[in-house]
Amino acid sequence: MTRVLVTGGAGFIGSHYVHHALAAHPDWHITVLDKLTYAGNLANLEDVKDHPRYRFLCGDIASRPDVEKATEDGMDCIFNFAAETHVDRSIGQPEGFIRTDIYGAYTLLEVARQRKAKAFVQISTDEVYGSVAQGQSRETDALMPSNPYSASKAAADRLAYSYFATYGLPVYISRASNNFGPRQYPEKVIPLFVTNALVNEPLPLYGDGENVRDWLFVTDHCMALDVMLERGAPGEVYNIGAGNERRNIEITRLILDRLNKPTTLVRPVQDRPGHDRRYALDCSKIRALGWAPRVTFEQGLEQTIAWYTENRSWWLPIKTGEYLEYYRNHYRL
Ligand code: NAD
Numbered sequence: 417m418t419r420v421l422v423t424g425g426a427g428f429i430g431s432h433y434v435h436h437a438l439a440a441h442p443d444w445h446i447t448v449l450d451k452l453t454y455a456g457n458l459a460n461l462e463d464v465k466d467h468p469r470y471r472f473l474c475g476d477i478a479s480r481p482d483v484e485k486a487t488e489d490g491m492d493c494i495f496n497f498a499a500e501t502h503v504d505r506s507i508g509q510p511e512g513f514i515r516t517d518i519y520g521a522y523t524l525l526e527v528a529r530q531r532k533a534k535a536f537v538q539i540s541t542d543e544v545y546g547s548v549a550q551g552q553s554r555e556t557d558a559l560m561p562s563n564p565y566s567a568s569k570a571a572a573d574r575l576a577y578s579y580f581a582t583y584g585l586p587v588y589i590s591r592a593s594n595n596f597g598p599r600q601y602p603e604k605v606i607p608l609f610v611t612n613a614l615v616n617e618p619l620p621l622y623g624d625g626e627n628v629r630d631w632l633f634v635t636d637h638c639m640a641l642d643v644m645l646e647r648g649a650p651g652e653v654y655n656i657g658a659g660n661e662r663r664n665i666e667i668t669r670l671i672l673d674r675l676n677k678p679t680t681l682v683r684p685v686q687d688r689p690g691h692d693r694r695y696a697l698d699c700s701k702i703r704a705l706g707w708a709p710r711v712t713f714e715q716g717l718e719q720t721i722a723w724y725t726e727n728r729s730w731w732l733p734i735k736t737g738e739y740l741e742y743y744r745n746h747y748r749l
């Protein structure tokens with residue numbers, strides 16, 4: 417039996433990883449620790465709620481008592497997905513990012529050290545490299561994060577490494593590119609634009625719409641994490657990306673086209689402060705371990721649009737309440 421702690425398992429990528437891991441690892445007993453912030457949703461784990469090798473605990477990764485309680489029977493392995501994740505929110509209110517993304521990671525690392533965990537997987541991001549004008553970021557490149565979200569993730573990334581170098585904790589660090597897929601909170605650009613288009617609301621496109629992201633379908637990210645853990649080396653960093661560089665304006669047009677909606681729905685809005693122009697990853701290191709993405713960008717987008725079209729009951733309530741207030745303030749609607 418392997419006791420696995422998955423933090424942030426009620427969020428987008430964490431919930432996909434829980435589904436994946438319960439199916440792929442028959443000896444894993446998974447505890448999800450999640451604070452259920454606005455981004456956490458137990459509906460994301462509804463399918464597995466009665467699974468005999470799964471349990472859910474509501475708690476905060478920045479609270480040592482919560483983390484100790486979640487691991488009181490031991491902790492063999494931990495996947496730290498829990499984080500505040502939205503760049504625009506980090507610009508408006510950075511404090512929660514410092515607390516969860518940095519202090520939360522520190523708390524988990526301390527308890528992992530105490531419990532003598534055999535693996536600590538820190539889910540980092542390509543955003544730690546900052547904007548890349550040309551070429552592709554390699555794992556050895558300098559980190560130049562340029563907003564409070566990416567800076568807090570960079571701090572956690574290097575703090576995790578320090579626990580490997582200093583205490584010998586077997587730490588594995590992934591730096592994935594922008595994920596997309598079902599169950600992503602509709603503040604991130606693809607689900608925001610799909611759901612807005614479905615209800616004929618404007619699509620707020622930042623700046624000139626020419627910013628580039630390298631898109632990775634979420635299930636491919638989950639599989640890469642397993643490859644990193646099984647075949648990678650502790651203390652190492654692995655970039656994970658599918659090489660799907662797309663400009664925001666291209667994605668916007670694809671979504672509108674697929675949903676038969678007019679381009680008049682596009683609303684150019686003021687640019688995000690410090691908006692990174694482009695992210696791009698060199699993924700030869702994870703590919704050398706045998707990983708390759710299985711879902712093309714077009715297949716993934718098709719699946720994602722279909723899911724949001726068929727699951728209005730998941731996202732329609734989100735577009736009211738607290739989120740609506742945030743949304744109206746942010747876009748000054
Ligand atoms: P998300 O915002 O959908 O989910 C985050 C989850 O963490 C939520 O369930 C939330 O309730 C939980 N959480 C937040 N603060 C917590 C706390 N203090 N204690 C316990 N739980 C807490 O995020 P996501 O998009 O699924 O991202 C997951 C991880 O992957 C993050 O670490 C993120 O930085 C990283 N990442 C995301 C992407 C992407 O494109 N979404 C790309 C690369 C890396």
Ligand code: TYD
Nearest residue numbers: 503594603604605606620621622627629664
């Ligand atoms: P986002 O999904 O927030 O991810 P990140 O900033 O972490 O890469 O944004 C992806 C791209 O889409 C980014 O270049 C900003 C842009 N964007 C818009 O044009 N409009 C929006 O309303 C949002 C949320 C993002």
